[in-house]
Amino acid sequence: MEQPSSHIRVKRADGVSLVEFADRKILEELSIQEIGEELEKLVEGEPGIRLLLNFKNVDHLSSAALGMLITLNKRVKEQSGQLKLSDINRQIFEVFKITRLNRVFDIHETADQALAGFRA
């Protein structure tokens, strides 16, 4: 189900919401805000959501994007859901490590590994 000019693509598989990003660069404040809102809608619409964000198309992000992800992570937890991130490239993963956010998020190398990791 895609909206026109949506920043994300959502698929469902085995009770998991799989999200990919349409933008290669998650830098612009307006886009980040819109992405945050789209993801929040998904989360609010499904308490206990199992949400996987696949970063395979992403080659840049800013600290504002990290902030959006942190807020999302909190929201998912509040709703007793699970959030996982996957397919983060080496450079972007370095950003997560430098900011120590690799300890805050549940990050998997591949989407398959992430899917296997969701609790029932």
Add this chain to the structure above:
Amino acid sequence: MHRSVPDEFGVRDGDLVEIVLPNDLRAVRPPEEQIMRELLQRRYSDECRFAIRLALEEALTNAVRHGNRNDASKRLRIRYHISPKRVIIAVRDEGAGFRLDRVADPTKQENLERPSGRGIMLMNAYMTKVRYNETGNEVWLLKERAARAKPVSRK
């Protein structure tokens, strides 16, 4: 209030290209892309370009949101210089400045889940040098083209 490039950066004020822009994160896209294109033309590595784009993005966001307080009537001044050996970029806002020593460490446990506060830390990690003018409304970024341009990460 010194308006000059820090001495240790190794270039003169006259070597810098200057761009003045309205305080709008959309207005900064074209000059940012221009700088990135030049870096590509000058064959700066993917690693370097990633680092510069990230640091520049953080510097611009800080200037627009914090320095100029999202005031559309304010302006930004970008100055830059790209040479075979180094890249220097300065971003100046029209704000009153800030105190670097008052900025919290975003990697401390108690700050880790705050949604903001990582811009300065990322600039420091990815650039060779980061300097502020005395007032604190201008940041100078230096990136040297090195054999191995790895960002500094804490263990």
